[in-house]
Amino acid sequence: MLITLYLIGITAEAMTGALAAxxxxxxxxxxxxxxxxxxxxxxxxxxxxxxxxPLTWIAHPEYLLLTTLAALVATWIAPxxxxxxxLFLALDALGLMAFTVIGAQVALGMELGAPVAAxxxxxTGMFGGVIRDLxxxxxxxxxxxxxxxxxxxxxxxxxxxxxxxxxxxxxxxxVTVVSGFSVRLLAIRFGWHLPRFEYNVPDA
Amino acid sequence: MLITLYLIGITAEAMTGALAAxxxxxxxxxxxxxxxxxxxxxxxxxxxxxxxxPLTWIAHPEYLLLTTLAALVATWIAPxxxxxxxLFLALDALGLMAFTVIGAQVALGMELGAPVAAxxxxxTGMFGGVIRDLxxxxxxxxxxxxxxxxxxxxxxxxxxxxxxxxxxxxxxxxVTVVSGFSVRLLAIRFGWHLPRFEYNVPDA
Amino acid sequence: MLITLYLIGITAEAMTGALAAxxxxxxxxxxxxxxxxxxxxxxxxxxxxxxxxPLTWIAHPEYLLLTTLAALVATWIAPxxxxxxxLFLALDALGLMAFTVIGAQVALGMELGAPVAAxxxxxTGMFGGVIRDLxxxxxxxxxxxxxxxxxxxxxxxxxxxxxxxxxxxxxxxxVTVVSGFSVRLLAIRFGWHLPRFEYNVPDA
Numbered sequence: 001m002l003i004t005l006y007l008i009g010i011t012a013e014a015m016t017g018a019l020a021a022x023x024x025x026x027x028x029x030x031x032x033x034x035x036x037x038x039x040x041x042x043x044x045x046x047x048x049x050x051x052x053x054p055l056t057w058i059a060h061p062e063y064l065l066l067t068t069l070a071a072l073v074a075t076w077i078a079p080x081x082x083x084x085x086x087l088f089l090a091l092d093a094l095g096l097m098a099f100t101v102i103g104a105q106v107a108l109g110m111e112l113g114a115p116v117a118a119x120x121x122x123x124t125g126m127f128g129g130v131i132r133d134l135x136x137x138x139x140x141x142x143x144x145x146x147x148x149x150x151x152x153x154x155x156x157x158x159x160x161x162x163x164x165x166x167x168x169x170x171x172x173x174x175v176t177v178v179s180g181f182s183v184r185l186l187a188i189r190f191g192w193h194l195p196r197f198e199y200n201v202p203d204a
Numbered sequence: 205m206l207i208t209l210y211l212i213g214i215t216a217e218a219m220t221g222a223l224a225a226x227x228x229x230x231x232x233x234x235x236x237x238x239x240x241x242x243x244x245x246x247x248x249x250x251x252x253x254x255x256x257x258p259l260t261w262i263a264h265p266e267y268l269l270l271t272t273l274a275a276l277v278a279t280w281i282a283p284x285x286x287x288x289x290x291l292f293l294a295l296d297a298l299g300l301m302a303f304t305v306i307g308a309q310v311a312l313g314m315e316l317g318a319p320v321a322a323x324x325x326x327x328t329g330m331f332g333g334v335i336r337d338l339x340x341x342x343x344x345x346x347x348x349x350x351x352x353x354x355x356x357x358x359x360x361x362x363x364x365x366x367x368x369x370x371x372x373x374x375x376x377x378x379v380t381v382v383s384g385f386s387v388r389l390l391a392i393r394f395g396w397h398l399p400r401f402e403y404n405v406p407d408a
Numbered sequence: 409m410l411i412t413l414y415l416i417g418i419t420a421e422a423m424t425g426a427l428a429a430x431x432x433x434x435x436x437x438x439x440x441x442x443x444x445x446x447x448x449x450x451x452x453x454x455x456x457x458x459x460x461x462p463l464t465w466i467a468h469p470e471y472l473l474l475t476t477l478a479a480l481v482a483t484w485i486a487p488x489x490x491x492x493x494x495l496f497l498a499l500d501a502l503g504l505m506a507f508t509v510i511g512a513q514v515a516l517g518m519e520l521g522a523p524v525a526a527x528x529x530x531x532t533g534m535f536g537g538v539i540r541d542l543x544x545x546x547x548x549x550x551x552x553x554x555x556x557x558x559x560x561x562x563x564x565x566x567x568x569x570x571x572x573x574x575x576x577x578x579x580x581x582x583v584t585v586v587s588g589f590s591v592r593l594l595a596i597r598f599g600w601h602l603p604r605f606e607y608n609v610p611d612a
Binding site for chain 3: 323
Binding site: 018019021022023024025026027028029030031033034044048051053054055058061062064075078081082134135136137 | 548550551608609
């Protein structure tokens with residue numbers, strides 16, 4: 001189940017990357033690059049920070065075919081994307097949960113302790129979008145928009161708590177994915193967001 | 205002493221990150237993220253470039269509580285920050301020196317030779333701010349403003365020279381921190397900066 | 409031969425970095441930093457992604473003298489750079505081919521298989537410029553301009569195919585460099601580029 005969700009996740013992330021590239025009128029190579037970096041960026045940042053080698057897309061370069069295909073499909077169906085928006089956001093939320101759980105599992109597999117595992121889940125969930133936005137020269141959306149990263153962090157904490165309470169692995173994954181997915185969709189629906197901090201003194 | 209300076213350093217760096225996030229009206233999660241990435245970014249870049257694992261904040265996730273707290277405090281005292289500016293710049297200069305010395309020590313501990321150790325000190329000192337500015341979508345201040353990175357590089361070279369001349373470790377640290385701190389404050393006070401290079405031909 | 413081409417490559421890349429820094433009126437330290445990061449960025453990203461330590465400039469810090477010198481020379485000859493443009497583009501194309509072949513060789517030396525080796529060649533060729541553009545706060549040129557990264561990827565594939573067909577190493581390198589160099593210059597001369605993807609719906 002988690003692998004299916006992971007593949008949905010990299011596909012959805014690749015499509016967000018392709019659309020961001022299209023907003024900058026990139027060529028098809030740039031579109032495929034941004035899509036792939038968005039899809040694999042979160043896991044790669046996690047693995048580099050943890051020293052966890054080889055990276056997923058180096059062990060499985062065939063996954064790059066999936067993100068390449070997702071990017072090209074995104075260029076074809078772009079005119080209909082606004083109508084598919086709800087489906088797309090749902091797939092993205094499922095992918096976010098898969099990334100979060102997998103990230104936490106990687107850190108646990110390295111015996112790194114719950115705090116680092118929670119951070120590893122968060123980093124896996126959010127950094128693909130951060131790198132996409134860096135390459136597209138804009139402030140990362142995740143720092144400004146409705147609850148996204150916080151849902152990832154919360155889901156990671158929930159998952160770790162369930163394991164700590166000896167809930168079976170499959171059930172912990174299921175509860176985490178369903179809860180996180182629901183909260184994320186509710187956050188989008190009702191525009192939930194954290195308080196903002198405004199500071200208007202320019203840097204001297 | 206060096207650990208105390210290090211903790212001052214990550215606190216001061218976290219606060220510069222929080223204020224930069226506030227200039228972009230980020231939410232509290234973004235503020236804490238930018239603050240933590242600013243505080244730990246320099247050391248993390250150094251460790252990744254050198255292959256030095258585990259990273260500091262992974263070995264000591266409790267340090268993230270300090271940067272989180274520093275970020276939240278920065279949002280509360282933001283209205284008074286301009287009056288605290290001189291104190292703040294002094295703490296930041298102390299932190300820069302701690303980062304520089306620690307960075308050089310890490311490389312020496314890996315037996316990497318003086319040139320790499322000097323670079324490791326520089327990278328530790330400057331890259332937190334570089335990543336902060338990347339995430340905030342602006343050209344890194346450190347490439348444009350009065351002496352900052354050069355003070356870090358000079359301090360690293362001084363520290364390595366003192367060790368080479370068999371000055372005791374504690375004295376080498378003390379002389380380096382005091383000298384670098386003083387030069388940094390003088391550079392701010394008198395607006396010392398390196399010559400600039402202007403090139404106005406657009407990229408074809 | 410490959411080492412000579414590599415040294416030409418880091419020199420040319422350092423000069424593009426220095427000019428980009430000059431467009432932002434950076435100080436000399438910033439110019440040297442951007443130049444060095446541009447020159448070594450591609451190889452460093454490759455090595456970090458592959459877990460291939462030590463990085464080139466850490467094993468050979470003396471190469472940094474070359475990029476520093478190249479950056480300073482670029483600031484002196486900047487007024488004549490537009491007249492030297494064709495020479496400069498040719499050197500850059502040679503360097504791109506050297507980076508590509510060396511990147512593929514590194515992955516092959518780690519027994520990583522042809523798909524990863526092709527990607528390693530591409531990453532080595534393109535990421536120096538990507539990091540330069542990130543630090544200079546602009547969308548990476550490589551995603552928008554005439555054929556550059558695609559030439560690198562194509563050259564890497566050609567090189568791997570020649571090795572697979574048991575062409576002697578030196579001949580494979582020669583054929584790859586000459587072919588890639590020629591295609592790159594033709595792409596510049598005739599403005600060849602891939603189709604672009606335009607998407608004008610703003611991010612919601």
